[in-house]
Amino acid sequence: AQKVTQAQTEISVVEKEDVTLDCVYETRDTTYYLFWYKQPPSGELVFLIRRNSFDEQNEISGRYSWNFQKSTSSFNFTITASQVVDSAVYFCALSTNTGNQFYFGTGTSLTVIP
């Protein structure tokens, strides 16, 4: 069975602080894909990143970075120098090689206080 756990339900940080959102996944498949999505107050889910199980290289995109560690089954997301516009709910998701069925975590609500 596939499962994604985002233990942090809500996080509040002051603007310009760094923040890390945790994601732990479970799967018995050796080939799988991990995703992060952002859901701002407007409600539309926005794709942030896709990573496959064979690529453990960390990725940086501007203020965003992702740390994928198979040894701990984690795919954590860090926002550096947070901004008010980063306030949103962030979802981690898992998909295996059997199609586009995504298993989402329960999300982490991030509030950046000016």
Add this chain to the structure above:
Amino acid sequence: KAGVTQTPRYLIKTRGQQVTLSCSPISGHRSVSWYQQTPGQGLQFLFEYFSETQRNKGNFPGRFSGRQFSNSRSEMNVSTLELGDSALYLCASSLTQATPYEQYFGPGTRLTVT
């Protein structure tokens, strides 16, 4: 390029009625998935269609059904509505069926069952 569109955006129905939601994917995308989002259960996968065929199905009762047309547009139907069906229904489209690829989500249809 236009994004994923969903109609209607808001809907109020009475218990026992049925409802049909519509989704138009991004041009060129042939995979369409549907998700239900509620505060209690989070984002849950309903089903996925590719080339008019249902490929994956989540753990929802048979009252939830869908279909995809030759132009990749998809509809989702819920019969005999229950109060618990009140949710945000999200449609997502993806370019490929081969491996899990990033899905692009529409703004959703907010269904309220009274």
